[in-house]
Amino acid sequence: MHVPDGFINAPVSAVAGVVAAGAVAVSLKGARRELDERTAPLAGLVAAFIFAVQMLNFPVAAGTSGHLLGGALAAILVGPFTGVLCISVVLLMQGVLFADGGLTALGVNITVMGVVTTVVAYALFRGLVKVLPRGRRSVTVASFVAALVSVPAAAAVFTLVYAVGGTTDVPTGTVFTAMVGVHTLIGLGEAAITAATVGAVIAVRPDLVHGARGLTAPLKLRVGGELVDAAPAAAPVTVGRSPRKVWITGLVASLILAGFVSFYASASPDGLEKVAADKGIDKNVEDHAAKDSPLADYGVKDVTDARLSGGLAGVIGVGVTVVVGTGVFWVVRKRRTPTEAAEAPVAETV
Template sequence: MHVPDGFFNAPVSVAAGVAAAGAVAVSLRGARRELDERTAPLAGLVAAFVFAVQMLNFPVAAGTSGHLLGGALAAILVGPYTGVLCIAVVLLLQGVLFADGGLTALGVNITLMGVVTVVVAYALFRGLVKVLPGGVRTVPVAAFVAALVSVPAAAAGFTLLYAVGGTTDVPIGTVLTAMVGVHVLIGIGEALITAATVGAVIAVRPDLVHGARGLTAPLKLRVNGELVDAAPAARRTAAPAATAARPARSVRGVWAAGLGLALLLAGVVSFYASANPDGLEKVAADQGIDKKVEDHASADSPLADYGVGDIADARLSGGLAGVIGVGATIAVGSGVFWAVKRRRDEDAAPEAQRERAGV
């Protein structure tokens, strides 16, 4: 759902840009509470993984394809504030380097794909994990539902913005029906990818999933031959001892495996992605929304359309572009997230000094 230049008039584009900038500013501040030595490198990896999977368009209907939006996945894995930043980094690099998503529409894209999807998905996800039984085992189920709903929610958001400032005269009811209809189908693919990815991480390192925090199984004690839940006092007594006995686990293995998978998807598997237009492109062509679409400002980029200029072999060109994109995303994303973490550490240093001084 990468909106190109020309779909929206200037006032809506500017307003969406201001809203997106505000959301990024709030997320930069909120991410300080989510990022630490483990989650900062993982956040960069999540951004790179979202970039890679977005290259894998999958067929959803006759002549139509879809791809991951990624807001739900990022929010559940690394937190909602950090999730917004992950998607913003991906969209910025896609627009500047790959001519994917208009530069004047960057605010619209961040608002729809980064803010709407994250807010809707994470709010629904948190509600579901509170009411569903099973603790951490329910996280993939909640992730599936949250991701499924987030995609048509973004499509509805597009329609609302188009009703306010669309550049062509198209019946809004028709746009809403077409956009939400096709993006419900795309949402199923998004839900499957999100649930599978979250489930895979939980299977090996549930401590790294932001959305699974606080959902671990209660401590059990054997009483008269039967296992019963430990009393709160017993849990408090046992927790410090267990924490002291268990050193912090490294994230290097997960990071290396995730990066390898992202490179494989972007560099090799992307060649087999569906060539059909995605949901927004199909609806825009069918309904006449794209009558005033403008040429992309980065159309002459050597990486435009996810290919490397002057390389004739399509497989090599697309694969190399994907690898470059993953590398650029993880470099920029990791730089942003480490800077946010360092700012958090700087803010926490005076308070820690006062605590040590007994003030």
């Protein structure tokens, strides 16, 4: 759903840029409450993983593909404020290095793909985990539903932006029906990827999943024919356990996905591209300012072998994203004193 230059007029793009800048500023402040020395590198990894998975377009209908947006995944794994920053870093890298998503439309893309997906997904996720039975399975189910809803929600907001600042005269109702329809199908893929990833991390290190914190299920004992809560047992000590293995595993997986698996991704246009071509909202699309980038269109310039070119571009993209993302989150993180670290509560598991 990367909006190119020319879809939205300059005034509305500028307003969207202001909205996006404000959201990033708020998120930078809020992320200090979500990040510390352990989780800052993991947030950088989440950004790199989302970059890698976004290269894996999957077919959703005849001649149409979709890809992960990632807002729900980032918000659940590392928190909503950090999630907005993760998607913003990914979109910035894609726009500047790979000519994917217009530079004048960067504010639109951050607002639609970053802010809307993260806010909608995390609000729905928190609501679901409050009413579902406490446990790992409920976190995974809530992740699936939240991710599913976040994608058509982003499509609906794009339609609203188009209604205000679109550069073509295609009826808004036509755009809304087409966008929400195809992105509901894409949302199913988003939901499956999000639930599978969250479930995999919970299975090995539930203490590292932001959305799963504090969701312990009390042990039940039968006393006199009735079930009562047992006295809470001491939680397993996870504070102090290094997340290094998770980080290395995630990075290797990201490199494999971007460097190898991406070659087998669907070549069909994604949901927005397909709707734009079918309905005619791409009549005024402009050439990307970074079209001559050495990595434009996810290929390395002057490397003639398509498989090698795309693989190298993917590996470079993962590397740059993890470095930039980790750097940003390391600067933003809350710095704990030795006393605070020693007194930190033991992480709860689900």
